[in-house]
Amino acid sequence: MSAQPAADGIALFAHIGGAATIDRLVEVFYARMDSLPEAATIRALHPADLGPVKEVLKRYLGEWLGGPPLYSAERGHPRLRQRHLGFPIGAAERDAWLLCMRGALDETVADTAAREAIYERMAGLADWMRNRDGNPHDTGGARP
Ligand code: HEM
Incomplete structure (x- = not known):
């Protein structure tokens, strides 16, 4: 994905x-997923x-926030x-995913x-990721 400039024109990354902040963010995020009872269901999906998914998320989020394109270099x-x-x-x-991310952002950014700004964009992305509960992305464009 392309760099995402902050309002002042400096890339959020x-x-x-x-990278040091992204590393901490992802470590705290997964530590929360590992320990919060509210996240037990999504922890069980992982x-x-x-270790490996942490590294992937670090590369992804770095790129997503305007850092070096390490994720797409590896995964397309x-x-x-x-x-x-x-x-x-x-x-x-x-x-549950956003609860983990909310606390991780509060602790590290x-x-x-x-x-x-980062939370707002992540919330949009997490909502778009839904593949249950009638996400409009699953209707193939059909109107209700
Ligand atoms: C909304 C609830 C979400 C759930 C339950 C969820 C769950 C998962 C699971 C189970 C995996 C696979 C782990 C593995 O087997 O290695 C995964 C991978 C991943 N997730 Fe999520 N995820 C969610 C949202 C998000 C969001 C919002 C983002 C980005 C901001 C994200 C970024 C990633 C990335 C980058 C990977 C690795 C993909 C790859 O293999 O290239 N996820 N997620």
Whole structure:
């Protein structure tokens, strides 16, 4: 995905502290997924060893926020929704994912405006990832 400039024109990636901040963000995110009772269902969708998926998410989020394109260099176009189709994701799973991310952002991204901008965009992405509960993306464009 392309770089996402912050309102002041500085890419969010650099603005929040680059790869070091993304590393902490992803570590805290998965630590929360590993321990919060609300996240137990989505934790169970992941492999026992979170090491590999942590590395992938670090590369993905770095690129998504305007850092070096390490994810697509390795995996090609993200096609993230397609990659998640094998996992049942409804509103409850989306909310559990966002609960983990909300706390991780609060803990690791100091700048309030940047933190809120990132959260807003992630919330949109997590909602779009739903493949249960009648996401309009699953209707093939048909009107209800
Ligand atoms: C909404 C609820 C979500 C659930 C339940 C979920 C769950 C999962 C699961 C189970 C995997 C596979 C782990 C594995 O077997 O290696 C995965 C991979 C991944 N997820 Fe999610 N996810 C969600 C949302 C998101 C969002 C919003 C993002 C991005 C901001 C994201 C980014 C990724 C990435 C980058 C991968 C690795 C993809 C690859 O293999 O290339 N996920 N997710």
